[in-house]
Amino acid sequence: MQKILIVDDDRTLRAAITRYLEDRGFVVNSAASGLAGFNSFSQEVPDLIVSDIVMPDMDGFELCTKIRNTDAGQLLPFIFLSARSELEDRIQGHTLGADDYLVKPFHPRELIAKIEAQLARADRIRFQIELALQNAHPRLGREKSPLPLTPAEEKVFWEVIQGYTNKKIGTHLFISPRTVQTHLSSILSKLELENRSQLIRYAFENGYTPLQNT
Known part of the structure; x- marks a missing residue:
């Protein structure tokens, strides 16, 4: 959290x-x-x-x-x-x-919107830094193992590790933000993680990058 x-x-x-x-x-x-x-x-x-x-x-x-x-x-x-x-x-x-x-x-909703936007931005910055480090030092990345996720969860996984908000992910995948959060909660539970930041680090440390999502 x-x-x-x-x-x-x-x-x-x-x-x-x-x-x-x-x-x-x-x-x-x-x-x-x-x-x-x-x-x-x-x-x-x-x-x-x-x-x-x-x-x-x-x-x-x-x-x-x-x-x-x-x-x-x-x-x-x-x-x-x-x-x-x-x-x-x-x-x-x-x-x-x-x-x-x-x-x-x-209005509290505006504060929440600003907080979520800044957290998402921080995740994107962190991901880009870690991706740059991985590109500079390829051995830092490990060979990918299969994700223990459903196809729908895997689609959400690839979106989340790029730092997108639930609203933007929902737009990309044509699902509601609530459904995105349901999938994200399941992903975190299956991978034994607590939050988005840990998920991004997990992706980096285990060799998952958007460039490999082909």
Whole structure:
């Protein structure tokens, strides 16, 4: 399951976002300040961070800068969620390395859409990096073994390892996103994996690349 770190000094909002994300299958950690958020990141690197800007101890801008200066945080998806709506604030957020910026008040569905888009983008980047490494060092890839999947699941498998969202996979395969998720859950169970990121790594380590899907 993918892990999200929420950093915001508003306890009520933190709790509401946490419940909303957990109901949708995410594992959520939270912190009440930038400093606490950085400490949480240092102890366990999440898959994505959502952060307020105005907070005690360390603001969101400094938090983003410190995270981007670490090896683990250079490509980590980072979304600002702030009441500061001025153009200069949004520009500064992106300049410091944020991947997206959502202004409060917001609709939870928009936050989910931004989170899913950034996670999918991170998966695509990770896959391309691993594919480049495999092409540079062919011996890193192992000979493929047959996938223990149904034909429908295998089609979803090839789409997922390219970093596509459930909605886009559904469009490609002419099935609903809910059906895609059903197949994905079955794939993860059969391969004894927990999430999309692990599935992409499994594909890389076992010699599965889209170029071989012929």
